[in-house]
Amino acid sequence: MPAEGVSHVVIEAPPIEPSQLHAPGGVRVEHVDRTFTGRTGTVHALADVSLRAETGEIVTVVGPSGCGKSTLLELICGLQRPDAGTVRSAPAALMPQRDLLLPWLTALDNAALALRARGIKRDEARAAAAPWLERFGLHGFEQARPAELSGGMRQRVSFLRSLLAGKPVLALDEPFAALDAITRAEMQGWLARVLASEPRTVVLVTHDVEEAVLLGDRVLVMSGRPGRIVGEVPVAAARPRRRTDAEIVGLRERVLRALGVSR
Amino acid sequence: MRRALSLWRAVVVLAALLGAWELYVDLGGATALILPPPHAVAQSLYDDRALLWSSFLVTAREVVLGILVASAVALALAAVMHFFASLRRAFYPLMVASQTIPIPVLAPVLILWWGFGIGPKLVVVALVSFFPIVVTTLAGFSAVDDELIKLMRTFDATRRRVFWMIELPAALPSVFTGAKIAVVVAVIGAVFAEQAGANAGLGYLFEQSIPQLLTARAYAAVVVMSVFAIALFALLTLAERLTVPWAYRPIGDLAG
Numbered sequence: 453m454p455a456e457g458v459s460h461v462v463i464e465a466p467p468i469e470p471s472q473l474h475a476p477g478g479v480r481v482e483h484v485d486r487t488f489t490g491r492t493g494t495v496h497a498l499a500d501v502s503l504r505a506e507t508g509e510i511v512t513v514v515g516p517s518g519c520g521k522s523t524l525l526e527l528i529c530g531l532q533r534p535d536a537g538t539v540r541s542a543p544a545a546l547m548p549q550r551d552l553l554l555p556w557l558t559a560l561d562n563a564a565l566a567l568r569a570r571g572i573k574r575d576e577a578r579a580a581a582a583p584w585l586e587r588f589g590l591h592g593f594e595q596a597r598p599a600e601l602s603g604g605m606r607q608r609v610s611f612l613r614s615l616l617a618g619k620p621v622l623a624l625d626e627p628f629a630a631l632d633a634i635t636r637a638e639m640q641g642w643l644a645r646v647l648a649s650e651p652r653t654v655v656l657v658t659h660d661v662e663e664a665v666l667l668g669d670r671v672l673v674m675s676g677r678p679g680r681i682v683g684e685v686p687v688a689a690a691r692p693r694r695r696t697d698a699e700i701v702g703l704r705e706r707v708l709r710a711l712g713v714s715r
Numbered sequence: 716m717r718r719a720l721s722l723w724r725a726v727v728v729l730a731a732l733l734g735a736w737e738l739y740v741d742l743g744g745a746t747a748l749i750l751p752p753p754h755a756v757a758q759s760l761y762d763d764r765a766l767l768w769s770s771f772l773v774t775a776r777e778v779v780l781g782i783l784v785a786s787a788v789a790l791a792l793a794a795v796m797h798f799f800a801s802l803r804r805a806f807y808p809l810m811v812a813s814q815t816i817p818i819p820v821l822a823p824v825l826i827l828w829w830g831f832g833i834g835p836k837l838v839v840v841a842l843v844s845f846f847p848i849v850v851t852t853l854a855g856f857s858a859v860d861d862e863l864i865k866l867m868r869t870f871d872a873t874r875r876r877v878f879w880m881i882e883l884p885a886a887l888p889s890v891f892t893g894a895k896i897a898v899v900v901a902v903i904g905a906v907f908a909e910q911a912g913a914n915a916g917l918g919y920l921f922e923q924s925i926p927q928l929l930t931a932r933a934y935a936a937v938v939v940m941s942v943f944a945i946a947l948f949a950l951l952t953l954a955e956r957l958t959v960p961w962a963y964r965p966i967g968d969l970a971g
Contacts, residue, residue, distance in 0.1 A: 526865070529865075529868075529869045530869075531865050531868060531869065544869065545869050545870065546865065546866050546869040548862050548865075548866055550862065552860060552862055552863050552866060554881070554884070554885075555961040555962065556884050556959065556961045556962075565867075565870070565880070566870040568876075568880060569867055569870035569871060569872035569876055569880065570870065570871055570872070571876070597961060599961065614866075614869075617869065617870050617871075619869075623869075
């Protein structure tokens with residue numbers, strides 16, 4: 453159910469086949485303003501924020517904690533409406549920061565949750581999700597409960613769950629923020645490889661500058677409270693990228709400067 | 716098994732209490748007719764086993780049926796109140812009010828109205844036991860992570876699917892918590908209902924035994940009630956372990 457003011461393309465027959473998962477669709481956020489009024493006062497979350505992501509483009513948004521990054525993603529997903537400005541996006545699936553896997557379901561059933569949410573039968577959903585678990589290095593863990601999985605595995609199941617929603621746009625909310633540094637580095641490489649073989653329009657928000665530069669085609673730099681876009685850094689570096697590449701290191705410095713971090 | 720064995724501390728305390736009680740009566744603290752010593756209660760448990768058993772069956776039926784009614788009503792009520800905030804505001808205060816009416820006041824009124832059959836007993840048992848289930852279930856529904864609901868919305872899940880796939884399973888551990896409180900108060904409710912007017916059951920047996928100076932038998936009836944309530948509690952704990960193992964934490968079972 454799309455919120456008013458947000459145009460959504462309706463996918464009639466939900467695609468299941470991996471080859472059909474890819475559908476065209478971009479994101480247009482134009483001059484958006486968002487203010488929250490709560491008991492503790494008014495928070496100006498977003499001020500005149502614009503963002504474009506073309507079909508198949510990976511846009512990373514980097515900014516300090518509490519700069520309205522999550523609000524931006526919820527606007528794209530149609531979970532919120534802007535106070536001013538327009539948001540137009542192809543249907544987007546969210547991948548939350550915490551994995552939010554259901555503890556009573558197996559890894560397989562968690563991965564198939566988006567399919568079940570659309571009313572696809574249990575067996576059919578499992579059959580569709582199973583080959584993906586194998587592709588994502590989770591073979592043998594199909595029947596494991598989330599509590600038995602490592603942090604990296606949980607995050608992979610969570611990503612798969614959002615991927616199988618079959619939406620052309622993925623909104624990733626600090627997907628690896630909760631992981632330890634080593635697992636995070638592994639997962640960043642993993643996500644880059646997955647997106648190379650399964651292109652999607654991606655809006656990924658993070659407070660990790662290196663992650664933004666490593667994964668994005670374009671990095672948008674956001675300031676805190678109210679959140680506004682203060683810079684844009686295109687990343688033309690070829691893939692696969694290494695964090696030690698001179699180009700990546702240089703871009704990281706550029707983003708840090710845009711964030712106002714000088715050394 | 717290890718947890719069952721860890722009950723030994725409780726057994727030691729119980730044995731010490733029973734010993735003190737026996738000694739107190741022995742030393743003339745009270746006559747055996749007023750306060751029957753534990754061995755007399757044990758004797759009655761054996762001698763009156765047929766009578767106790769048939770009384771137990773009557774009370775057990777009231778309690779089990781009453782809890783089933785209460786659970787069904789409580790789950791339906793909690794779901795409705797969860798879906799419709801306006802109904803919650805309308806019913807929640809009344810529900811709390813229903814719990815403030817003392818059962819010893821309510822039970823005779825119901826007996827007067829519906830007679831000595833099982834009907835009024837079921838109402839009393841259900842009335843005392845539905846409340847904890849509703850309150851904990853409702854809390855379980857609203858404790859579901861808001862982010863999870865948002866996630867499901869981006870997956871195009873309908874409100875109904877969110878309920879069946881997320882909210883209901885997530886609330887199951889809370890349902891068990893409520894049910895565990897409910898079974899204990901249900902037995903108390905049944906006894907009150909029987910004392911208000913009945914011709915069978917453990918509460919009736921207790922009520923009849925006191926004026927006949929069969930105090931040991933009265934105490935034996937109380938022992939059977941307690942053991943029954945404990946057994947129901949243990950049974951629910953077991954069911955909880957089997958149905959929601961992902962949420963099971965060994966706190967709040969018999970072994971503490």
